[in-house]
Amino acid sequence: KAGVTQTPRYLIKTRGQQVTLSCSPISGHRSVSWYQQTPGQGLQFLFEYFSETQRNKGNFPGRFSGRQFSNSRSEMNVSTLELGDSALYLCASSLGYLDTLGQFFGPGTRLTVL
């Protein structure tokens, strides 16, 4: 099976702009979770989507949003970018319930906000 893919891999934006990141999960996986990884804060959970519905949410401002499509692909959007949004954004897919196999991560999208 192909792994989790994320596009784009690298992105440079300026403050105030918005950005959309994309994640394609492993075939058959219905859950997609998004994480922000920074050197200072580590891996922080953004939100999880399961069957097109947001099921879990972390403690991020409303500028961070996401959605999931019927084919389980997911997008994450960040509006009004701030310098502090510079990070590696990771998505992870899993079966979504009674899941003892864990989450499988993509390579991430490195976002730099200037």
Add this chain to the structure above:
Amino acid sequence: QQQVKQSPQSLIVQKGGIPIINCAYENTAFDYFPWYQQFPGKGPALLIAIRPDVSEKKEGRFTISFNKSAKQFSLHIMDSQPGDSATYFCAASIINFNKFYFGSGTKLNVKP
């Protein structure tokens, strides 16, 4: 409140040594504890995981020890190799809720 606390932050061992990374959690509802390995420029990769009904699990050179009463679990890497040099993350979740809490990570350096 940090749900999962991980230590040490960094670790240096000689080749063949046995690095040990420790994690502690608060929520007794957690029932799934995976470990992830991350190399620079890559996403974390699932290494090994344990459920609270067992006290130890081995997969190759990687062993998880689990102490339910102390709410602690640890990763041991037997016969460590330079190729094991990476950042390791512990995590905890409630399986049916599929929400994972990660430790802060341990950067391991295995010297030749």
